[in-house]
Amino acid sequence: MNTPFPFPNAGRPSNRQIVLGRRPNGTPSADDFAIWHAEIPHVQPGEVLIRNLFLSVEPAMRGWVNIAANYGTPVPVGGLMPSFAVGEVIESRLDGFEVGDHLMGMFGWQEYCVAGAGAIKRKILERDLSVSLALGILGVNGITAYFGTVETARAARGETLLVSTAAGAVGSAVGQIAKILGCRVIGIAGGAEKTEWCKSLGFDVAVDYKAPTFAEELAAACKGGVDVFFDNTAGPVADEAAKHLSRGARVVVCGTSSIATWDPWPVGPRIERALLVKRASMTGFLVMDYEARYQEAVDWLAPHVRSGRLAFREDITDGLESAMPAIGELYSGVNRGKRLIRLGRA
Amino acid sequence: MNTPFPFPNAGRPSNRQIVLGRRPNGTPSADDFAIWHAEIPHVQPGEVLIRNLFLSVEPAMRGWVNIAANYGTPVPVGGLMPSFAVGEVIESRLDGFEVGDHLMGMFGWQEYCVAGAGAIKRKILERDLSVSLALGILGVNGITAYFGTVETARAARGETLLVSTAAGAVGSAVGQIAKILGCRVIGIAGGAEKTEWCKSLGFDVAVDYKAPTFAEELAAACKGGVDVFFDNTAGPVADEAAKHLSRGARVVVCGTSSIATWDPWPVGPRIERALLVKRASMTGFLVMDYEARYQEAVDWLAPHVRSGRLAFREDITDGLESAMPAIGELYSGVNRGKRLIRLGRA
The missing domain is CATH 3.40.50.720 (NAD(P)-binding Rossmann-like Domain)
Structure with missing residues (x-):
């Protein structure tokens, strides 16, 4: 099996992840998170290995890390911070997905993600547009x-x-x-x-x-x-x-x-x-609740993005660490447009 | 024109009405109302004269007499207390309505009502059942x-x-x-x-x-x-x-x-x-909002009333005056079932 990494003899690189360091009550600050170096699991049948290009920062994340009534169980302390992200497939053992595909899904605040079909929300078909849009106006x-x-x-x-x-x-x-x-x-x-x-x-x-x-x-x-x-x-x-x-x-x-x-x-x-x-x-x-119909919305939105009728702003910072204070920044009102963390370029 | 009243030479009887005596803030008490003796207007073309048989007492009436945000303007001080009622037509100059018809409508807390088509909500067709039901389970x-x-x-x-x-x-x-x-x-x-x-x-x-x-x-x-x-x-x-x-x-x-x-x-x-x-x-x-479809609901409900599947209770007092404390009694929790004021028998 070919390794997708550009270090053929160096083994797999470590995967830097942001984990929840402690349980906040209210808006989480950078101190509530920690960086963790993990191994990248080997890709099993039915999975793809993704190199994340952009991570999303969402207002809803405040709810995900708090303990109060929520959509599901809160992010456990010590657990990877879940997140929408876009990434490029660098290894695939999942039918219908190939190396080079751009995907949007729940890939987490981390550099690499091994994902099954359940975590993949959409294959990004509008390759003429910036892949980052798949987390914002087309996300x-x-x-x-x-x-x-x-x-x-x-x-x-x-x-x-x-x-x-x-x-x-x-x-x-x-x-x-x-x-x-x-x-x-x-x-x-x-x-x-x-x-x-x-x-x-x-x-x-x-x-x-x-x-x-x-x-x-x-x-x-x-x-x-x-x-x-x-x-x-x-x-x-x-x-x-x-x-x-x-x-x-x-x-x-x-x-x-x-x-x-x-x-x-x-x-x-x-x-x-x-x-x-x-x-x-x-x-x-x-x-x-609309997961099965995401493409329907994108098909409506993308032409208006291309024509300029549907404008948007992106607020991008570089590097995994810049995600740590970003939820708090959303609530302070300083950011302009969709808040994104750039890890690499497509 | 024949007079519908059993006093051919005595002129028209006076019409006792309950009017709002002062503006309450919150649940109105008997003291907030007064009895008024009014003349019964002559019936004009397009109107019927109704002898009220039962008056309704509704929780919503608390809202109608208060000044706070409501469906419409509140009942004016000195004005007749509006109310659903059922009554018998004793004179008709309105097409489609005849003496002896039983009607449900906004006839007010009063003994007689001269009503146009707008105030009539429904002609009571289920003559085998008590007319009072048209204010409760069939009202x-x-x-x-x-x-x-x-x-x-x-x-x-x-x-x-x-x-x-x-x-x-x-x-x-x-x-x-x-x-x-x-x-x-x-x-x-x-x-x-x-x-x-x-x-x-x-x-x-x-x-x-x-x-x-x-x-x-x-x-x-x-x-x-x-x-x-x-x-x-x-x-x-x-x-x-x-x-x-x-x-x-x-x-x-x-x-x-x-x-x-x-x-x-x-x-x-x-x-x-x-x-x-x-x-x-x-x-x-x-x-x-469903006024135009009241009969559709009654057609669904009435068979279940006849079969006994749909049970109800009525809490009836006699005489116009007994309406005055009745809104307050609804909120004290003492009454059992639909609160009605009986003025006469069909």
Whole structure:
């Protein structure tokens, strides 16, 4: 068997991994992680060996490492930090996958990954575009925006869509998709630079939640009622937005970025009456439920990326270590666009 | 024109009405209402004169008289208390309606009502059954339970449905409809008499929210997860129930009886993460949106009433004055079944 590594007689290189060093309560900091040097397992039948090119940093990772109610069991202390990543196949014993294929999947915060079919989410077919896009506008962010807006929210031509964290990787895609669908789009973002960027994307209105006049400005922007509220925050900004729902409005709960921890469980204004009076609905959205349909979203999104209609920003740092503080940075509001860690070039 | 009144030479009798005497904040008491003697207007073309037989008392009336965010403008001070009622047509100048017809509609807390087509909700065709049922199990309560369970909740065979205020006019119908649909049904009610009654209706489990072991008992009953939570409370009981949603669960917000006032707006545990983690939805339900389809629900419900499969209780007092304290009595938990005011016999 040929070794895929460029060190034919040197044995396999070590695989640097980021592991969870201790359990955080709330937003994890760099100190909560550690670097671990592991061996790369031999590839078994049904597996591929992947060299990771880009690692993703997601707001949802805060939830993955915390102990409170979550989608599954939290990342164990000492365990590899799970992550979406894109990588290149350097050895394959899995039917349908060949050396040189670019894949997106749950490959973890590490340099190399031996993966079975279950960890592979998509073969990247749009080889004319940067492979990094498969983690952003053509990855989980864009796919989340697409299915959340089109299916869960059922946003329709002529309706008004409001989106929070509007300058973020998901929010900016939601607003632009809604514009393509024919909606009036209002974005909520923090600070003038972000609201200006939203306007440059074609949003009809962008409101700065850090401004002292936020409530009044939002009320003015939402005067005709909000048919779809795509929320990534679950905090005071969302509470303000909930006052402007129109009859039959759909609220998509896509994230809860305003809530640093769910232990203890936070309180807020009760939503029941707002939903009842407006016959509105509020629905949780998780992109993982759409795994089997990722390519369908990419097929819709990619032409708009190529034409420039669907703009995006990437915020890339180099080197595995730069992932360690990156979750915390997402929540401090300093980053611009999809946060990525570059390990190598395709 | 023949007068419909049995006093041919005495002119028209006065019409006793209950009006809102002052604006309550929270649950209205008898003192918030007054009796008013009004003239009965002459019937114009397109109208009928109705002698009210039964008046309804609804939990929702608390909302109608309060000033806080509501479905419409609140009942004005000095204005007739609006209400569903059933009555007999004693004069008709409206096509399709004849003297002797029994009607259900928004006829108000008064003895007589001159009504146009807009106030008439349904002609009562099931003349073999008590006319009072058109305000309860075959009225807004049963119709609410039917559309809320079948359409908003999409309760399906084999699923688990949890309902709060399970011994109430809506809740008891919800549970029984769900049993007919093939669901496992868990009811939450206050006190042993009410939980026993729920069990006698065929509920699989009935949990007493007044018991000190309520949380544990509810958790045990909901161990397999709750697919549908039909809520009439929006308070601590609902918060406890929200912990047991299954993946893809549907929460129907049908009422907010635990919240005495929305001014100031109450706080509670944030629901967003529970919905997100479970990809669950929470939807406001108002029966008035189904007005055009009331007969469809009655056609489904009536055979089950006749067969005895769909049981109900009525809590009837005689005389217009007995309506004045009745809203408050609904919230004190003393009544059993649909609360009605009887003014006359068919």
